[in-house]
Amino acid sequence: xxxxxxxxxxxxxxxxxxxxxxxxxxxxxxxxxxxxxxxxxxxxxxxxxxxxxxxxxxxxxxxxxxxxxxxxxxxxxxxxxxxxxxxxxxxxxxxxxxxxxxxxxxxxxxxxxxxxxxxxxxxxxxxxxxxxxxxxxxxxxxxxxxxxxx
Numbered sequence: 001x002x003x004x005x006x007x008x009x010x011x012x013x014x015x016x017x018x019x020x021x022x023x024x025x026x027x028x029x030x031x032x033x034x035x036x037x038x039x040x041x042x043x044x045x046x047x048x049x050x051x052x053x054x055x056x057x058x059x060x061x062x063x064x065x066x067x068x069x070x071x072x073x074x075x076x077x078x079x080x081x082x083x084x085x086x087x088x089x090x091x092x093x094x095x096x097x098x099x100x101x102x103x104x105x106x107x108x109x110x111x112x113x114x115x116x117x118x119x120x121x122x123x124x125x126x127x128x129x130x131x132x133x134x135x136x137x138x139x140x141x142x143x144x145x146x147x148x149x150x
Contacts, residue, residue: 050107052133063092063099069106071113085120097125104132 048069066074073080075088089096101121105114121129 048107050133054133063089063101065101065103065117067103067105067109067114067117069108071109073117082116082120085117086124089121089124089126097127099126100128100130101126102130102132 064074064076073082073085075085076092078088080088086096089099093099103117105117118129
């Protein structure tokens with residue numbers, strides 16, 4: 001015959017044995033969601049940024065302006081036209097000249113199309129426009145600053 005202490009010890013061990021696989025599954029799910037999770041805002045698929053050789057890191061500005069290859073313009077992820085861009089900038093700030101704009105344009109657009117957007121920014125008095133490109137590693141990098149005169 002077995003003693004009652006041995007049976008109690010076996011029952012405790014059996015409940016612990018069922019808990020270990022549960023902990024393993026929870027740990028694996030945690031790792032999966034950490035790896036599969038999205039840490040940054042994704043870039044639109046229809047914009048292919050030009051490559052950048054600059055080592056300067058880009059600080060995110062409060063105003064994001066995107067121009068894709070079909071000349072669709074978005075201001076802070078809101079579709080606008082070149083004609084309505086000035087009104088959209090005035091909605092964002094009482095003094096648009098104090099804004100700092102990060103412009104991400106597709107590498108396939110012509111300089112004349114980009115210049116039309118820059119003229120609107122210049123007319124609003126915005127002096128700091130950063131053209132965003134892609135670094136060789138795929139990270140966002142600044143390719144340079146365009147300072148409008150005037």
